[in-house]
Amino acid sequence: MSTSEYFCLEFGRITCVFNVERLRALHALAAHGSVALAASALHVTPSGVSQQLAKLERETGHQLLEQHGRGVRLTAAGHVLAKHASEILSRMSEARSDLEGLSEEILGPLRIGSISTVLRAVVPGALSALHRRHPRLEVTLREGEAEETIPALVRRDLDLAVLESWDRRPAQLPAEVSYRRLCTDTADVALPEQHRLAHRSTVALHELADTPWVSWASDTACHEWLVQTLRSQGFEPRVTCNVAGYPTQLELVAANLAGALVPRLARDSVPAGVAIVRTRPVLQRQVLALWRTDSERPAIRACVDALAAVTEQQTLVAPHDQQ
Template structure:
């Protein structure tokens, strides 16, 4: 009979594409992955891995068995969800990820609620960008991820995942207090065509969104500074280093010397939670969604209008 843990190792190899990636995803050593695969090869009587340069690749038999392993593990997860749902207890462990402003603006309140209402549930969190969070849920490294997209640039959610809307976030334009538009009630993005911009790092979803949005307004933005942390972005604005888009969720105190002005044509970030559909009935997932929803309602009520 095939060993479930060895099938899990094969599935991780297929999903991550390397022994080191599988080891990281399974939270074991690379040696443990190699040992499990050697045992699985002896069980099936065929080579499942072949050398590929410095790495390895799945053989035809390996890919065939990996496809079966993915379906078996999905069915096991579904069975676990049904058993937990029948028992109805919120226990065990759940792994959550959230992008930075949600990690700051939603997770503390949600975790406080979960600890108070479900003391036997262990929650572990990671701060991950939206794309990494979705990949983590697909791979099984995360149970639930808080992600975002924009009203004019959606983040694809692959099949097999479920999604729940948490809140809409309306960002502002941050500029130095001495900027010619600092006292305006509203601004248009086109009015900043000659300004330098502070942006999220290249390759991140929000950087791609910013470039797409500003170019759609008819100008090529001059990106002077690439910074991932919003408080650092605002510190650069306070120093007169340009302008930036700054979300309201998780914003916290704004430095002296910075003015925030809404955009006339409102930009919106849509914040969602995503999880594997085959885990939909797990009480821990339901409890986490409820806690995140309550935290989102509170955060929405505390945002400046």
């Protein structure tokens, strides 16, 4: 964006004209908490952000920043203007979305963050179909859980986030986002074939109180969901392995080291030595696609449609066929 773009704000009888790029720098500082992180989010140098903020202070006639330890923080005036900056950027984003909606061609950048299971099972097919239909759409993709992608979406670092929301641990969705449910996915228990209950078609979770478990890292929502789910069945789970990625978890199950709770979308293949058993109660999650309501545009709608189409094909596979 050119630094010659300006926005007018009226405060009573006073009209103020602000440089949009400087407002963007202030908004980034308020969102990220430091000049260095703001610069990283804006893909500029820290000195560039500092220069923009210094010019903004001169334009407003107010001190917007003050020293705080080795860094800076917003003053009262800085917080007031940062709030307006957020609203201005939101209105500009809405305007762009409305203008893009007038064009039939879908193009430009689209930044997506997705959980690993959907990234592996759904996203490649969806993006391939999207590229065939809209070759001028420039997609960038990164893996991440909801605790990473939702804040990035709110900060406008992402345009679209694909995440999970478990029935027993629903995702907390901010007021400024819209979403579409892509599918309902079920998790079953993966047990070593040597396990005493591996021959069963269904197992009550409380029957697995003596089973060691493999889970995700202890600071993730996936780990918290597993622990909360098993605690609700009357026992404290003994987690012996913390590993990211269901394929690796299934290999540990095959090695007779632990049991795991694995969603069906994550089971494109099951290694020898693993028995997949349905659980009682049934464990389900919603797979959601999220975007900022004020930034909805044709590219986002086209991508969500592509994700939904591939997800529908994946979930048509019968549970027994996925074992």
